């Protein structure tokens with residue numbers, strides 16, 4: 669899993685800029701078309717004074733995009749209620765961490781997948797490889813953080829990423 673990690677120096681990153689403002693680095697404009705086509709309501713909940721993190725910008729983008737793409741895939745199964753995706757970014761642990769939640773109201777994660785969720789090549793998709801979540805975990809851990817998933821079958825899935833904030837950030 670080291671293939672994608674080039675040894676670039678870490679930079680100071682504002683996660684707010686990923687989602688908000690002119691730069692919209694997360695590529696929300698690309699996802700936007702998909703969200704519209706699939707009738708998914710996106711809620712962005714960003715705490716105003718988010719601390720900064722130090723790390724690899726492209727990797728953090730990849731992490732968030734993978735989680736959001738998985739949610740979009742899962743929501744395809746929803747026909748009975750409004751498809752919803754919430755991305756919440758807040759500060760946690762008394763300001764020492766940033767906590768990101770990516771939450772969908774899709775079918776949830778099956779028990780069989782849940783047991784091996786972050787292992788490589790675990791997928792239930794016809795065209796999936798099963799590398800998205802292992803990559804998310806590697807990226808998170810390289811940034812000194814943790815990633816966990818919670819799921820209530822039939823109600824949805826929630827991925828929680830915690831990243832340490834930059835000292836003085």
Ligand SMILES: Nc1ncnc2c1ncn2[C@@H]1O[C@H](COP(=O)(O)OP(=O)(O)OP(=O)(O)O)[C@@H](O)[C@H]1O
Nearest residue numbers: 738739742776777791792796797798799800801825
């Ligand atoms: N939000 C979610 N809701 C339900 N199941 C999920 C969700 N996110 C991940 N999963 C399950 O976890 C599996 C593994 O996800 P992962 O991103 O690693 O691989 P993938 O999406 O199948 O393929 P790819 O390599 O293209 O990302 C998925 O196939 C799916 O079964």
Ligand SMILES: [Mg+2]
Nearest residue numbers: 734738800801
């Ligand atoms: Mg995936």
